[in-house]
Amino acid sequence: MTTSESNNLTDAQNELYAWIKNYMMEFQHSPSIRQMMQAMGLKSPAPIQSRLKHLQEKGYISWQEGKARTMQIVDEIASKVPIMGSVAAGGLIETFSDVNENLDLSEVLQKKNVFALTVNGDSMIDACIAHGDMVLMEPIKDYYSLRNGDIVSALVPGLGTTLKYFLKKGNKIFLEAANPAYEPIELELDQVIFQGKLLAVWRKV
Amino acid sequence: MTTSESNNLTDAQNELYAWIKNYMMEFQHSPSIRQMMQAMGLKSPAPIQSRLKHLQEKGYISWQEGKARTMQIVDEIASKVPIMGSVAAGGLIETFSDVNENLDLSEVLQKKNVFALTVNGDSMIDACIAHGDMVLMEPIKDYYSLRNGDIVSALVPGLGTTLKYFLKKGNKIFLEAANPAYEPIELELDQVIFQGKLLAVWRKV
DNA sequence: TTGTCATAAAAACATTTGTACTCTAATACA
């Protein structure tokens, strides 16, 4: 039994596990044993079964016995992460409690036609949106669904696309930065195209 | 053909589609036709076949012909979002280009044992981590893997868990806030337990 | 060597499962 990784899997098991995760991520369903057989360069399904059994015993995967392509990756996969509690950023009071909630990122991603934009510049820095952040946006179906204070990406012809607070006063529209160094932009409704409304911010360190 | 939703599906198709999405989200694999049949309260697979065909024709799902449980939801599901370009937050220069990259949140989530914490307070505000944000953390296997400048969640016995910059100077460890209003905490190595290292920040609006 | 263990191949088997076909009931429409 040769192991090279720091987990408790053999090389063969590791290779299979990695392949499975990849396949399932790409195709949204489980591969069949014969597919895995081919991918691993084997000529019989038996070795795969054995490896799968080990992976299952060690808690990496599970499946419904006798049912085709019913594997599951046991890991909290995809978009759910356990919330372990809260950290004080200041007060130093809270402690790790084993709250068993999950942060579900897919909640946001499931909306129709969500798209992402890379943030360029620091005009929204006071809203804690920094240069390099990814903002997840929802297409704006209806101008009237916008509320004062929403953060929107707006296309101002001749100027480009910008991320700003939306503010409506009477017939005027103001695009305000969250950084006092930038002046608000005053516009008529027909001078601006609203592309999206901010749903979430994502920053990878 | 009775439709009630705003999309172009019949009620029956809508119900099935919703059920499928749910099933696949929960089990990480495709249901079989007979499972759908039961879930829809039908006694024959034919109607499901027909509904699936319609869902496929309208671009909602796809599958590999003849292969069991190989459905896919066509939507950008789960953790990938198309990156539509960049927005100026300041300069007003960039324009929507149809860059065809994807923001892949799962890249971070795939790491082992990632967990999330709710941020309490404003001591990291200058690092653009605000009260209420969720921080995604990676467990720290090895103290020596920490680099100066990493953001860590640390348990200081008697004080609690806190989110701070990690800084090591000689034998001393400093936990520094990203807010000048807070004093750095000076500690010995054995006075602190490092729980996690910051991978990403998530803020839902 | 000998025996044990794990892995791989090969073949066979039973079940699950997608698909196709026919028939009936319900519905829509002229």
Added chain:
DNA sequence: TGTATTAGAGTACAAATGTTTTTATGACAA
């Protein structure tokens, strides 16, 4: 009212697939 269309039930079938069994091979320790 009658006809066309659609949805559902029932059945049958072939392919895909998980599972089992038997045998062979190589590594390793006694």
